């Protein structure tokens with residue numbers, strides 16, 4: 222079966238989704254700006270971190286670095302310090318590299334290919350900037366939206382299928398509102414454990430909560446996060462937190478990290494450019 226005979230889920234539903242979503246659109250601060258840099262920062266932060274944690278960090282980050290040039294001018298260590306608490310610090314390194322590229326371009330790219338050329342910017346983030354900053358007619362597919370389409374169409378989809386289905390459904394000229402409303406639908410109703418009784422499009426949903434969930438194993442739908450306690454991610458986070466406050470002697474790092482694989486993890490952090498080792502001391506770059 223191709224996507225074309227998969228019922229055009231949501232292609233006629235613009236009114237229902239916008240009618241449901243606009244009056245209850247979550248008041249998130251990045252929804253009040255069209256500044257592409259501010260939007261890019263929000264989207265990178267939101268990729269792996271929950272909204273309530275992102276809100277204060279987004280404000281603090283943009284206060285410190287209101288433009289790509291301001292970010293590019295700072296050492297990566299300052300960016301990593303502001304990132305503290307968000308996790309996955311590779312994102313901060315990529316954002317810093319993107320800021321450098323942007324301040325060299327002089328102008329924010331406004332095309333998919335131009336955005337995809339930025340370090341750390343993939344298919345999702347590039348489209349999110351196109352839609353949420355430039356209000357271009359495009360479809361963003363994050364984990365929530367991928368879940369909505371897999372369920373609505375009623376089977377597991379490939380990445381290309383979900384993107385095509387999402388693009389077919391965008392109402393022209395309303396992409397900003399449409400994509401934001403779908404994000405809220407996925408975050409508040411079409412959740413991993415769904416509230417189908419509250420869904421504005423349940424009548425056109427192939428799954429409607431009955432039988433095995435087609436979103437499980439569908440492209441772009443994240444699985445539940447693995448355990449944090451005792452993980453390598455936790456150990457790396459402990460070191461990054463300590464380093465955002467002070468230098469750490471390499472000999473003390475295993476104790477700070479509390480993990481048996483500390484030395485391998487430190488080596489990897491150094492190789493990724495997130496930590497420097499100099500004269501026996503670990504520091505932020």
Ligand code: ADE
Pocket residue numbers: 249251264267268272353363401404
């Ligand atoms: N997650 C990613 N982008 C988002 C946005 N614009 N609003 C809410 N959650 C998001």
